[in-house]
C-alpha cells in the first residue's frame with residue numbers, strides 16, 4: 342500500500358486536469374444509485390397512496406385531468422433524468438479514465454527509458470536486473486487499470502456510505518451484520534492475491550525465457566539459422582515444457598481461488614438474506630411501508646454487492662500495488678558510474694594521453710580476472726593496435742577506457758588525472774567507439790550515421806563527409822532512396838545490407854563523432870580485403886592529430902599502427918612496433934607467421 346501515494350502523485354502530475362475531472366465526475370456518479378433507489382421508493386409509496394385515493398382511472402386522460410397524477414409523473418420524470426445522467430456520467434468517467442491512463446502509461450514508459458539510460462552497463466548485464474526491468478516494463482502496460490480501479494474504489498466507497506446512511510436510519514445493526522458477513526471473502530481474496538504475486542515473482546526468469554524462446558522461434562533475425570538447423574521443433578518443445586509448468590501452477594491457484602471464493606462469498610449472501618427476512622417481517626408487521634421495503638431490500642442488495650466489490654477491489658488494488666514495487670525498486674537502482682559533482686571537462690586537446698596503472702578488472706560474478714596488472718601508456722596522437730587471442734581482454738580494455746566499467750584495481754589516468762575526475766558525458770563525447778557487435782539501427786541510412794553525433798544528427802553535409810571517410814558513400818549511392826533509405830528488414834520499406842556494408846555505415850558513424858579518441862574494435866571482419874586495406878589506410882590518415890586504438894585479428898592491418906600491444910590472458914605481454922615485435926620472436930611473431938603461412 343505504501344506504493345499507492347507515489348502512484349497517485351504520478352497520476353496527478355501526468356494531468357491535474359484530467360485527474361480532477363475524473364474524481365469530480367465519480368463523486369457525482371457515486372451518489373446516483375441511492376438517489377435513484379430513493380426516488381423509486383417514493384414512486385411506489387405514491388402509487389400505493391393513489392390506489393387508496395380512488396383516482397378516476399377508467400381512462401388515462403380522465404386520471405390525468407383529475408390532477409392527482411402530477412406528483413407521480415414528476416417522480417417518474419426525475420427517475421428518468423437520473424437514469425440518463427447516470428449513464429452519461431458513467432461514459433464520461435470511462436472516457437476521462439482511458440485518456441488519463443494512456444497519458445500516464447506513456448509517461449511511465451518514458452520515465453522507465455530515462456532511468457534505464459542512466460544505469461551502468463554492468464546493471465544491464467545482470468540477469469536479476471533484467472528480470473526486474475521486465476517486470477517493471479509490464480507494469481507500465483498492466484497498471485493502467487489500477488488507476489480506474491483505484492478511482493472506482495473511491496466512487497464505490499462514497500456510494501456505500503450514501504446507502505449506509507440511509508440504512509442506518511432504518512436499522513443500524515443490519516449494517517453491522519452485512520459488514521461482518523463480508524469479512525471472510527475479503528480475507529480470502531487478499532490471501533490469494535499475495536500468493537498470485539509471489540507466483541508471478543518466482544516465475545519471472547521462466548517468463549523471460551519463454552519470451553526469449555518465442556522470439557528465437559519466430560523472428561526475422563533468427564529465421565535463417567532456425568530453418569537451416571531445423572530448430573523449430575526444438576524451440577517449440579522447449580516452449581511447451583516451460584509453458585506447461587507455468588500453466589499447471591497457475592491452474593492450481595485459480596482452482597483453489599475459485600473454490601474458496603465461492604464458499605466465502607456464500608457467507609456474504611447468507612448475511613444478506615438474513616437481513617431480508619428481517620425487513621420483510623417488519624413490513625408485514627406494519628413498521629415499514631411497501632416503498633420502504635423496496636428501498637431497504639434494494640439498498641441491502643446493492644450495498645451487499647457494493648461492499649463485496651469494495652472489499653474484493655481493495656484486495657485487488659493491494660495486489661496490483663504489490664506489482665508497483667517492481668517499478669519503484671527499479672527506479673531506486675542508482676548507477677555507480679557517474680560524474681563527480683565537481684567533474685572537469687576533458688582537456689582539449691589531450692596533451693599526454695592515457696596511462697593504465699596496474700589496472701585489474703573482473704566482470705561481476707566472474708571468478709576470473711578479465712584484466713589484471715595491466716600497465717601501458719596510450720600516447721596522445723598515436724595509433725595503437727591491440728592484438729591477442731580470443732578472450733585476451735582487448736574489448737574489456739576499451740570498455741574501461743570509455744568508462745563503461747570502472748577498474749576494480751589500479752587506475753586509468755588521462756593527462757595525469759584519474760579518468761573518474763572527468764565529466765562522464767564529456768568523456769564519452771570525446772571517444773568514438775565502434776564495437777564488434779555494433780548496433781544495426783533500423784533507421785534511415787543517414788540517421789544510422791547521424792546517431793554518431795545526435796546533436797548534429799540532421800547535418801547532411803557532415804553525414805556525407807563521415808560517409809566518405811568510412812567508405813559508406815558508395816553503399817548509400819547504391820540505395821534506392823540514398824541517405825533517406827530505411828535500412829534493415831524490420832520495417833516494410835527497409836532494404837537490408839550485407840555484413841560489410843553495415844560495417845562501413847558503422848565506421849562512418851564513428852567518423853561522424855569527430856572525437857579526439859577513435860576506437861575501432863574489429864570493425865572490419867566482414868570487409869573484403871581491398872575495403873579493409875583502404876579503411877585502415879584512411880583510418881591512419883584521418884587519425885592525424887587524434888589518438889586511435891585499433892583492435893584487429895588481421896596482421897596486415899595491425900602492422901600499420903604506430904605501436905602494437907600484445908595482450909594475453911588479461912595481461913600486456915609485449916609492446917612495440919611491428920618490426921620490434923617480429924624481432925623479439927614472441928607470441929606476436931608466432932601469430933603473424935601463422936597467418937602469413939596461410940596465405941603462401
Ligand SMILES: Nc1ncnc2c1ncn2[C@@H]1O[C@H](COP(=O)(O)OP(=O)(O)OP(=O)(O)O)[C@@H](O)[C@H]1O
Nearest residue numbers: 466704707711729730731732733734735736737738
Ligand atoms: N559481459 C561480460 N560478462 C562476463 N564476462 C565477460 C564479459 N565480456 C567478456 N567477458 C570475459 O572477459 C574475458 C575478456 O573478454 P574480451 O571480450 O575483452 O576479449 P577479447 O580479447 O576482446 O576477445 P575477442 O578477440 O574474442 O573479441 C573473456 O574471458 C570473456 O569471457
